[in-house]
Each structure stands twice: as structure tokens, then as C-alpha cells.
Amino acid sequence: MSSNSFSVNVVKTKPYLDQKPGTSGLRKKVKVFTQENYTENFVQSIFDAMPSPGAKDSTVVVGGDGRYYLSEAVQKIIKIAAANGVKKLIIGQNGILSTPSLSNIIRKRKASGGIVLTASHNPGGINYDFGIKYNVSNGGPAPENITDMIFTCSKSISEYKVADIPDVDLSKISIMKFGDFEIEIIDSVIEYVTMINEIFDFPLIKSFLQKHPDFKVLFDGLNGVTGPYGRSIFVEELGLPKSSIDQCVPLADFGGEHPDPNLTYAHKLVVNVEKNKIDLGAASDGDGDRNMIISHDWFVNPSDSVAVIADYAVEAIPYFKKSGLKGLARSMPTSASIDRVAEAHKVQLFEVPTGWKFFGNLMDAGKLSVCGEESFGTGSDHIREKDGLWAIIAWLNIIAHESLVQGKLVTIRSIMQKHFLKYGRNYFSRYDYEEVDSDAANRMYSELKAKMSSELVGQSFGSEKLTIAKADDFEYTDPIDKSVSKNQGLRIIFKDGSRIIVRLSGTGSSGATIRLYYEMYEDREDMLMMDTQEALKPLIDISLKITKLEEHTGRKEPTVIT
Template sequence: MIQTVQTTAFTDQKPGTSGLRKKVRIFAQPHYAENFIQSVFDSLADFAGETLVIGGDGRYLNREVIQTAIRMAAANGFGTVLVGRGGILSTPAASHMIRLHKAYGGLILSASHNPGGPDEDFGIKYNIGNGGPAPEAITDAIYARTKTIDRYLTLDTPDVDLDRDGETLVGTTRVRVVDPVAAYADLMETLFDFPAIRAMMASGTRLSFDAMHAVTGPYATEILERRLGAAPGTVVNGTPLPDFGGHHPDPNLVHAHELHARMMAPDAPDFGAASDGDGDRNLIIGRNIFVTPSDSLALLAANAHLAPAYAKGLAGIARSMPTSQAADRVAAALGIPAYETPTGWKFFGTLLDAGLATICGEESAGTGSDHVREKDGLWAVLLWLNILAVRRQSMVEIVHDHWSLFGRNYYARHDYEGVPTAGADALMAALRAQLDTLPGTTVEGLTVTAADDFAYTDPTDGSVSLKQGVRILFDGGSRIVFRLSGTGTEGATLRLYLERYEPNDGKLDHSVAEALAPLITAAEKLASIKTHTGRTEPDVIT
């Protein structure tokens, strides 16, 4: 029998760029998760009898909230609920499952690259029927409902056995527990030249993949070791753990330092990679070379034709505004459109659905294509392996060939995490106040050619997104971008993006710090970062 539970609205349930993320202690409050899930359902229409996909990255509280979501989905009238075995579904695998089963949508329980554990982070994101994150019209409706909700619907039923494949009834709703890996792995086989990659493995190529005790462990083990023949032990930290083994599951050089050290050692493997908490981000490292996410996007786009799925060419390339302009140069060379969007994969989804873009990427280590509607860490790894198998060159050779052809975009992101919100807001307000007066001025020998607060008009539906980040552009193609991130759970995260373009003049091997030094000084002079944040240096540099 359906139960109607009276509740009181919470004031802090505004979804960010990737759903609602809060500390576990916040989500563990009575009615908190229930309120948000019911607000999602109340913001949707015509889903009676339809299919809902539910899964997560295995972090602390994942199983408990899945049981809650199953009961509420049944009480609200969904006909079928598909759940990954063990409560596990990587974000790209969830997107594929939604699309494969023509589901109405899905609930993805994850805080992505944020740490997990009883004192760490949890999150809930709703994805629509195309497999992608809900657009702003839906997330705005969800937030509006969270402010007025006074009841939610559920059932008083036993927990579903999440560890055994099969079907059971919860009320009148069919709940199917399914293999979380097989369908996704099958999809990857349709995109890439697995025989060529297997032959490369058999010839002695060595890989190292750090799953960071997060969701991609089972996926990487199945695909890399079982289907492609990489040596046993190629996948390290491959068992998903509720606290990610006490580590931060963000695939950057700070948190994946062991992988970086392994790849810089004299006996390094040929190719190294890592993925994050929910499997949608990637880190790419070759022997003795780190490939920035921005460069990786450009290199993947330039070489995508070597993989069967992209042999006929790309419709277009899309990148988030803070991502370096390296991919734009590839698009120009290929004669295809380049799209610059706000941060958030939902902005890529409309381009992919419309067939305007094929490959998309973000500087925050997310790349993907039109095979799903999320960024996809293992997809990027497999496309890199396909390129290596066909070109038969080292990572260093492939990257240097690219720079010699297109020039190099020196690039870095400086994160100031947990900054007091008032200080971060004041910094951005002060920057916006001087935008009109900056063009024509000179800072650290750099002449400002343009300055704006990035706004985006979606070419498919005309929707407008304002105040997406302050851009300061300099003569010669360099730029600085300031943006507040929506992925943290406490305070504000200020992100400073620094980019300097160097054409191929034989000077493409500066250290990144050396190349960007004038921009770093200019950013401090323009924004008074130390004054507003109280920080003398960033927490993370990527």
C-alpha cells in the first residue's frame, strides 16, 4: 500500500552543474534524500508504467539511498526499475542503459570525483531519456519543488537483494537487478578496433590503469584484461569501496600521484590512465609525458578517424568555455564547426542529439562522444589505445607530432577550494565591474584585446545561459578565465584557467609553469586573489 509521508521542505536543495551534492551527514538527515527524489518525480510528467534506471558509484550511503529510491519509484507509478548489481553503475554506463532500454530517465547516485565516506560527499543526479543530465528547465523545476514540498510517497516493503541478478516485485513495479558492466563493454566493442588493440597487447605493450577504488574497476578489468588481453594486474585499485580506500577519486596529478610516478619511472609502462569516482573522467599519461585534458581532447579529435566508429569523420567538436582552444584548431583544420559551451555536459547533449557535434570535452578531464550523453573515462582510454594500435608510435611521438602541426596551447587550472562564499562572490563582482575598461590595457606586458562574462545561446533551442565565467583575452591568443565551480559541497571553489598559445616556432618545450608565469602574475593583479580568498596559492593545480 502506498504511504504518504508528511515532510517539511529543506532550503538547501538547489542542484548544481551535476545534481545535488552535499555531505553524507546532510543526506542522512530524515526525509532529506526522500524530499529531493520526490521533487524530481513531482517535476516530471507522464511516466506512469515507464522504466527508471537507478545506480551509483558505490560510495558511502549508495545502497541505502538506492533502496529508498526503488520504493519511491514504485509508489510514484514507474512500471519497471533497472538497478545495477551491487548498486553499481558508472555514469556513462547508466547513460547507455537509459538509451538501450528506452527508459524514461535515471537516478545516478554519485558525487563524481569528490571523496567518499561517512564524513565526505554524496550526490543525486537525474538524467533524462536521452541519457544525459537534466537541462536547466528541469533542474530549476526540481529546485522550485524542493522549496514547497510537504509530502513524499513510498512503500513499506523489504529491501531488494542488490547482489543477485533477477527480477522481483516492489508493489506492482518490476525491479530488475542487472549486470552493470556487460552492456557497456559490448558497446565499446562496436566503437573501437578491439582486434588491433589485442594484437598490440600481444606484442608486449604494457598498460597501467588506476581505478582509484572507484566504479570503473569492474569495467576496466572486464574490458582491458579480459577482452583486450592486457596483463593481469594492469588494473590497480580495482575494487570499488564506499570510501574509495580513503583516497580522493579525482584523476589528476595530485590524487593519482602513484600512477604518475609509475609512468615517469625508467621501466614505465607504455600507457597509463585513471578514472574517477563515477567513471566519467579520465587521466591520460604516456611514458614520460602527461597529456592535459585539453590536449587530449584535441588529439582524440584529430585522430578519431582511426577508430571504426569515427572513420567517416566528425560532425563537429564541442568544448566547454574554460577548456583550451587547442580543439578549435583541429576543427578548423578538419573544416568542421567548433562549439564553445558553458561547463556542464548537459550543454553538449543538445548538440549531440542534433547531430551537430560528435566529440566533446572539458578541461576537467571529461571527454566523450555521441555514443552516450555523458562524458566517459574508459571511452577516452580505449580511443587512445585504438590510436596507439594504428599509428604504432609512442605517446611522446604522437603528442609532439600534434604540437608541430597545430602549435601548443600551454594550459593549467588553479583551484582554490573551500573559499568563503562571500569572498569568492566579491572577487567575481569586482572583476565584472572592470570588464568594460580592460580592453586596450596592458598587464605584465600582455595587452587585453577583449573581456566579457561568458554567455551562451544554445544553437538548437535558443536557450540562453548567462554569467558562465569571466574571460580576459590577450593579444596572441593567451587568456585568463575566472569561474566559480558548482561541484563542491562546502564554501566556494574558485577556478582560475590560464592559457598561452605558441605556434610551431621550435619553442614548444617550455615548462608549463615557465610559459604561464606572466599570466599567473597578471591574474593576481587583475583579481586580487589573495585579498579576496586569503590564499597565497591554489589547493590544486592541474
């Protein structure tokens, strides 16, 4: 026996060369993770790459979204953590923690970091996806220097360490000790709900719901991790009827559905909102960091959603009344709607690459309060991850506040119309072409990149305003640590500010995903409430001509339009 009251076995292994973490960790099919030593190699590489002072004597938070293979992965992590000298693991009950909740616990407990077991919005089940992500001590995703180190370790690994301890009962809230090694199983929901209560005006929201009993709310958990959180907040805290929540039991295969809160994959919510005349419909994704806001007569584009939240933040939400608005930010492909809010509130606007970790440095430096990505991610400096339920409660708080100010019930549509009249409207849409042949996608992207500045600039498409003024590959210098991120997406910018963005996504588990983003600004009052696809049709036609997407890939239609 070792001094830790358990023996440590050293297992010989061979490296896998495909364990490079993407923007949100390592995502692969379950059958990849269940290969011999595949999961063990990657977990050992995380502990080997942990920033100073390293894994020994550290506290690490562990949890995931309930998808298939979660329990087995947690047991492996426990044994490898113990063998590597980790002092304590904090694990969600049944291995479950939403990504925002895990970030909150890292920060609240001053943990060294966390291991998030999720493939986010990707489908789950034995034939689908699993993922492992490492979060650092600020609660946010590991920056590139650490994910690069994890990858380096994974390519040269020859052995991993595993403690000879039994599997742990994850179902009971408890504290267990094996020598000096401690495991604490915690309630997955309670600490997050406490945090949310401290951020928003729950007395105002409750009063609003009591005053307007006909105001209908429907939250769809998409059979993901946020189901229990949604039940606790909407039914137990706010007193809404049980009919206000749907699909709120986490399932290992998400009920056979794709747990992505958009108009395509959250189709059941879209139908129910329309059918039952729901005033605030909302969904979150598999691990709880994304959100969708919809009503029976309006879909809130994620780019507009973060702009509205930012605009009302100090006025309506107690957290920001106290802290003020330090700055705003968006990912590069996200529309410039929030830019106009930043200008009006006289705060700095940051445009960063896709990936939530880029917001973290700004938040830690006290320069950023509210931020968002067009990919249904919205959040603030309360944690270092995007937070789906936070965004949903923010909208409920804003509706309650605006209804009190106006002395009548306001709708999502009326809030958006007021916003557009004040700031103008950035029509925006994203077309995803999923599981495209990787070679074809890379060929299309490379050819477009080669002609960006030399051939495209100056080209005109029917009018002066649709003349290309700038074409480049977005590059970002972090204003805090001065790190440089290159090759972040191809931007085609027209003279009137309209944009076409082309990116290859790194969040899928197979093939390539081509993403085309379209944005057009309009401030004429009679043109503010048009159909989005109709408004953007000229840009869509131009993009297909420039990229030759169908010629390269054979795809005539996108998989998903948002």
C-alpha cells in the first residue's frame, strides 16, 4: 500500500495521434472513446498538462451532460486523478453538471480546474458523440497554450497511472475518502440556482407572473442536462405550472433527438410555441450553455438577443445595476447589433474569434460584462462559460421590467421592434452544411482564401453598396496577453457594411461543417420587420457564386438555417 492507502498501477499504452482538442475540447464518436486506453490516454494527458503547480494536491470539478458513456468516463477519471496525486474531486450527482454550473463551482470553490464531459449540442448514444473538455481555474475553457500542451502530451504518452480503488457510487450526495484523496458528490442544481437568484430580480419576475397569469412560458430541456435546473427554477422557484417545462429528464441519447436549440433541431418547441400561443418559449442544449428564445410571433436571433440583454442590463438586472457595464463583446461572425449598443452606452466593444475562452481574458481583466456568439451562446462575467438558462432568465427579467415601466404586458416582438427603431436592424442568418467531405470542404475554403484580397476586392454585384470593400482572414491579437490567433474565418465586407463570413467548424465529430454567415444592416423604418431570408437573398446568391460551394461539395441546400 502507498501512503495514500491505495496502490497505484502504471499501465503501458501507445499514443493516439487524433487527440487534438478543438474550440470546445475533444469530440469523437463514442466508439472512438471506447477504444483501448483512448479515454485514459487523454485524461492522463490533461493531468500531465495542468498548469503549475500541476495535478498534485489540486482540487478538480468533474461533471457532464448525462450522455451515453458518462458514468464509465467519470469512474476512469476518479482512478486516474487519485493516481496522479489530485487531492479532491468535486463531482455532480450521477456525474451530471451543466457546463455553466461546473464553471460556477470551479470559481466558488476556488478549484484548480474542471473536466467537462460533453459534446455540447451534438447527438448522444452508443453510435453518436462524446467529448472531454478541460476548464482552468477561472472556470473557463483552457486557452490554446494549454490545449496545445494536452495534445503534445497525448502524442508522446507511453503510460498512464491508475489507482486501485473501487468504483464510486455517484448517486448519493456524500463525501468519501481513500487515504488523503477525497471525493465529494454534490447536488447538481442547488449551487447554480442560488447563483441565478443573486443575479436577477426574482421578486419582480414572480410579481409579474402573478399579475399576468395568462403570460405563457415554455422551457424545453431537449432531454439534456438543464432539465432539473429548469424544473427547479421555473416550477419550484417561480411557481409556474408543470406544463411550463417539457423534455426535462436528462437521457443518455437525448431521446434520440439532436439537443441543439435552433429552429431545426428544437422543432417540437417551435410547434408547441405556435400551437399554444406561448409568449416566451426557450430551449437549452445538451450541456446547458446555449439557448434559444422564441415566441408565437417572433424568433429572437442570437445576435439580437445579446444586444437586447446588453441594452437593458444596467436598467433591469440587479447584478449589472451593482457592477455597471464594463464592456461588451461578440465573436467575429456574430452580427454588429451589439456594437451599436456599446456605442450608445459609451463602453468598449471587442470582436474576438469564435470560442468562449477568448472572452475569459477580457472578463478577468475587468473589461467585459456581457458577450455572445451567434451560435446561440450568450453570457456574462458571472462565470466564464456561456450560460443558456442565464440568458433565458435575463429575457424574463427584461419582459417583467419593461412591462412594469410601460404599465402593460409587453411582448418579445414589441421589445424587438423598439430595439430596431432605436438602433436599426442587422439582418442575420447562418447556413450550416454539415458532414461535408473534408477534402471537398478544405478545397473550397483554400481556393476562396487564395483569391480574397487580390481578386475579390472591388468586385461589384449590381449596386455600389454591394461592392466588396474588404476581404481577409480574420486575425485577433488578445489585448490582455498579446497572444495572436490567426486564420479565424474569411470575411467579405461590402461598402454598406454587409458581410459574408465563411468558416470551417471544429465542433463536429466527423466530416467537416461549412458555415456561411450573412449580415445586412437596415435602418429605414418601413424595412425593419421584413422576413430575414428575403432581406438576405442578395447576399446568399453572391456567396454561392463566390464560394462555388455546390460545385465543390455537391450540396444544394444547407443542413440547418438559423
